[in-house]
Amino acid sequence: MFDPKKPTVQMLGRWQPWHKGHQELFKRCVAKTGQVIIQVRDVQGSSGGEGQDDNPFDWDTVCKNIEEGLSKDGFTRGIEYEIMLVPNI
Numbered sequence: 713m714f715d716p717k718k719p720t721v722q723m724l725g726r727w728q729p730w731h732k733g734h735q736e737l738f739k740r741c742v743a744k745t746g747q748v749i750i751q752v753r754d755v756q757g758s759s760g761g762e763g764q765d766d767n768p769f770d771w772d773t774v775c776k777n778i779e780e781g782l783s784k785d786g787f788t789r790g791i792e793y794e795i796m797l798v799p800n801i
Contacts, residue, residue: 714747714794724751724798728767730777738782738793748793750778753800771797 721741727734727750741748752774755767769777775795787793 714790714792718747719745721745721748722751723748724753726753726755726767727774727778728755728769730774730781735781735785738787739785742787742792746792750793750795751798752795754797755800 721744723734723738723741725734738748738750752771754771778795779789782789782793789795
């Protein structure tokens with residue numbers, strides 16, 4: 713189970729889209745501490761979507777893509793990682 717009190721690697725990005733390079737980076741990160749917080753930059757006030765060519769995916773789609781990608785390698789949200797939306801500052 714993901715424990716916010718334990719050492720955690722932070723991955724910050726847009727993840728538009730989540731791809732093999734991100735997947736490999738995640739594997740390296742999770743190997744360091746056993747858990748990762750994936751922070752998704754809120755790139756449109758509602759995290760991407762229609763009308764943003766460089767950020768075509770909304771928050772729900774980004775989360776779905778990350779979860780689907782990581783599940784292929786046996787990682788489970790709430791166990792090895794969590795995903796959170798953060799301000800685009």
